[in-house]
Amino acid sequence: MLSDVSQRYTPWSEEVALETIGVHVKQRGPLLPVLHALQETFGYVDPRAVPLVAKALNLSRADVYGVLTFYPDLRSTLPGTVRVQVCRGEACQSVGGHALAVHATSSLGVNFGQTTADGSVTLDEVFCLGNCALGPTVTVNGRLHSRVRTAELDSLVYDGAGSDTAPSAESL
Amino acid sequence: MTTVYVPRDSSARSVGADQVAAAIELQAIRQGAAVEVVRNGSRGMMWLEPFVEVVTAHGRVGYGPVTTGDVAGLFDADFLDGGAHELGHGRTDQIPWLALQNRLTFSRVGVIDPLSVQDYQAHGGLVALRRALAMTPEQICDEVTRAGLRGRGGAGFPVGVKWRTVLDAPASPKFVTCNADEGDSGTFADRMLMEGDPFMLIEGMVIAGLAVDAHEGFVYIRSEYPDAVATMQAAIQTAYKTGWLGRRILDSDHGFDLEIRVGAGAYICGEETAMLESLEGKRGVVRAKPPLPALEGLFGKPTVVNNVLSLASVLVVLAHGADFYRGFGVGRSRGTQVFQLAGNVARGGIVETAFGITLGQMLEQFAGGTASGRPVRAVQVGGPLGAYLPPTQFDLPLDYEAFAEAGAMVGHGGIVVFDDTVDMAAQARFAMEFCAAESCGKCTPCRVGAVRGVEVIDRIVAGQDVAAGVVLLQDLCELMTDGSLCAMGGLTPMPVRSVLQHFPESMNRSAARSDQQDRPERARP
Numbered sequence: 001m002l003s004d005v006s007q008r009y010t011p012w013s014e015e016v017a018l019e020t021i022g023v024h025v026k027q028r029g030p031l032l033p034v035l036h037a038l039q040e041t042f043g044y045v046d047p048r049a050v051p052l053v054a055k056a057l058n059l060s061r062a063d064v065y066g067v068l069t070f071y072p073d074l075r076s077t078l079p080g081t082v083r084v085q086v087c088r089g090e091a092c093q094s095v096g097g098h099a100l101a102v103h104a105t106s107s108l109g110v111n112f113g114q115t116t117a118d119g120s121v122t123l124d125e126v127f128c129l130g131n132c133a134l135g136p137t138v139t140v141n142g143r144l145h146s147r148v149r150t151a152e153l154d155s156l157v158y159d160g161a162g163s164d165t166a167p168s169a170e171s172l
Numbered sequence: 173m174t175t176v177y178v179p180r181d182s183s184a185r186s187v188g189a190d191q192v193a194a195a196i197e198l199q200a201i202r203q204g205a206a207v208e209v210v211r212n213g214s215r216g217m218m219w220l221e222p223f224v225e226v227v228t229a230h231g232r233v234g235y236g237p238v239t240t241g242d243v244a245g246l247f248d249a250d251f252l253d254g255g256a257h258e259l260g261h262g263r264t265d266q267i268p269w270l271a272l273q274n275r276l277t278f279s280r281v282g283v284i285d286p287l288s289v290q291d292y293q294a295h296g297g298l299v300a301l302r303r304a305l306a307m308t309p310e311q312i313c314d315e316v317t318r319a320g321l322r323g324r325g326g327a328g329f330p331v332g333v334k335w336r337t338v339l340d341a342p343a344s345p346k347f348v349t350c351n352a353d354e355g356d357s358g359t360f361a362d363r364m365l366m367e368g369d370p371f372m373l374i375e376g377m378v379i380a381g382l383a384v385d386a387h388e389g390f391v392y393i394r395s396e397y398p399d400a401v402a403t404m405q406a407a408i409q410t411a412y413k414t415g416w417l418g419r420r421i422l423d424s425d426h427g428f429d430l431e432i433r434v435g436a437g438a439y440i441c442g443e444e445t446a447m448l449e450s451l452e453g454k455r456g457v458v459r460a461k462p463p464l465p466a467l468e469g470l471f472g473k474p475t476v477v478n479n480v481l482s483l484a485s486v487l488v489v490l491a492h493g494a495d496f497y498r499g500f501g502v503g504r505s506r507g508t509q510v511f512q513l514a515g516n517v518a519r520g521g522i523v524e525t526a527f528g529i530t531l532g533q534m535l536e537q538f539a540g541g542t543a544s545g546r547p548v549r550a551v552q553v554g555g556p557l558g559a560y561l562p563p564t565q566f567d568l569p570l571d572y573e574a575f576a577e578a579g580a581m582v583g584h585g586g587i588v589v590f591d592d593t594v595d596m597a598a599q600a601r602f603a604m605e606f607c608a609a610e611s612c613g614k615c616t617p618c619r620v621g622a623v624r625g626v627e628v629i630d631r632i633v634a635g636q637d638v639a640a641g642v643v644l645l646q647d648l649c650e651l652m653t654d655g656s657l658c659a660m661g662g663l664t665p666m667p668v669r670s671v672l673q674h675f676p677e678s679m680n681r682s683a684a685r686s687d688q689q690d691r692p693e694r695a696r697p
């Protein structure tokens with residue numbers, strides 16, 4: 001059964017947002033940890049969170065918005081059920097990464113940074129995943145895959161629909 | 173009980189190490205064999221991953237690359253006793269690829285259970301810290317300076333001199349920050365060290381704290397490294413429990429607190445001042461220097477900013493002495509560098525060796541040619557901002573000064589190999605495209621220059637007024653080099669210029685019809 005992305009994340013709630021912000025507010029330089037935490041909770045940083053963060057951290061809304069839009073990882077809309085990152089770094093290029101990137105955009109019908117119209121797949125480009133001796137490298141829902149051939153990408157995307165986020169090394 | 177090591181390194185996991193570990197445990201139960209599977213870091217022989225090691229009476233014996241389908245056969249071949257198998261490589265420490273290296277900084281990576289405090293101490297951990305606790309801050313700085321250790325992040329600034337500057341700065345508090353935003357394509361040593369020997373980085377940061385009288389540190393790790401983040405977080409928790417972090421380090425009067433911060437996908441945050449801005453919770457926009465971060469860094473306070481490998485290498489210096497460390501290397505490049513062989517190579521991975529080995533030796537002795545089996549056309553050394561070098565330059569010794577003289581850089585030690593199907597003009601274009609995508613936007617030569625660079629390369633490749641285009645591109649490169657605030661804009665011209673210098677025929681296609689732009693995409697091996 002396909003896991004609906006909205007079920008993996010908490011739906012937007014001001015109460016939960018304030019609680020999430022409160023956890024990090026005492027840290028030094030708390031803005032980035034706060035935005036990461038909000039994204040982890042809701043799957044994205046809702047524009048409605050911006051004034052809440054600004055107030056809690058004593059910043060202007062422009063400051064918060066500026067940071068939110070600077071960092072490629074931070075998104076302001078919910079991602080697709082399957083999140084695919086294709087490495088576009090030179091090491092992956094040297095083993096066919098460019099063809100893989102072209103295939104990814106054409107087969108999914110979206111550009112990098114976009115989600116398919118049906119909300120199923122979000123495609124992102126990434127510049128290096130630190131797996132440079134085993135490229136081309138792709139992540140699907142956070143799980144790293146090596147030596148990905150063009151034809152393999154499609155099945156990895158489908159496999160991703162059945163898997164939740166990759167287990168972290170910590171759980172080993 | 174037989175101990176079997178299966179790496180937990182994220183590269184090893186990407187080729188099935190988790191499944192292999194589970195298969196070995198299952199097969200052991202089926203056969204009634206007493207097996208303990210330990211998840212170690214990676215030995216850095218990436219083409220052999222998942223690389224399984226068995227502890228035998230004759231030492232650790234390695235097998236790889238192992239798939240789940242091989243597991244039953246390995247048991248049948250009595251691999252638990254080091255039995256012969258077609259995937260067998262004999263004793264790991266006698267594999268020539270490893271035996272030829274000088275594993276100083278990476279001495280424990282792949283050897284120990286990364287989160288075992290017993291393993292860490294049994295393999296030389298804490299020796300450096302105990303020695304540092306008996307020294308004055310000045311003595312620590314002097315010893316690191318005398319060892320000739322230079323920053324491994326790319327700039328190559330002497331670590332001891334930087335520390336001394338922070339120590340002598342009057343303001344307080346002071347901070348120690350570790351730049352683990354390893355964004356250069358072709359580099360993965362920081363990641364492997366954090367995943368394979370996290371206590372080493374923690375110990376290095378505590379020593380840096382002792383050397384500059386700082387009591388608070390941050391490790392800034394890129395979000396693309398979730399396994400490194402998880403391993404470092406677990407190691408920090410353990411370090412607090414065992415008294416390696418906290419108010420009384422190893423029962424001394426010195427305290428040190430350490431925290432992880434995770435980046436958010438911006439390459440520029442690998443630049444030290446942009447990283448400090450990001451740590452402060454701002455956009456990762458570079459700062460003008462001066463003031464140096466050593467004097468006015470994080471939150472305006474004196475701050476050490478060091479790369480993962482710099483901090484880890486300090487342990488080698490203090491544990492074995494400055495003379496031991498500077499005994500490796502050539503000229504002003506002392507000690508070892510953790511090189512990373514990447515891209516189109518038959519045998520990629522971690523090659524830690526003394527400075528001075530030539531690029532050609534590196535490719536012959538270690539890389540073993542390309543993965544595709546085709547001839548090498550170019551090698552990019554030092555990440556996306558490093559030069560592309562043709563085979564005629566392969567006699568260059570890998571040391572900071574020799575590379576700088578040749579218009580190239582050693583950088584963070586990444587070596588990316590390309591075979592003869594590479595389109596060099598496309599690589600030059602990508603350098604500009606990457607800069608345009610990742611520029612923080614603060615200064616014009618980088619923000620606008622990179623976009624113009626893409627456009628002019630497109631026109632050159634299309635054959636529109638090629639001679640004038642090349643002059644314009646050279647001029648743009650000079651402007652970006654001289655006029656940018658940081659290395660992003662300042663070094664983006666390096667790969668572009670290297671293509672113009674070493675591969676001019678790829679840019680001027682009308683003059684070299686044999687080098688058509690529509691080369692077939694290389695078939696995978």
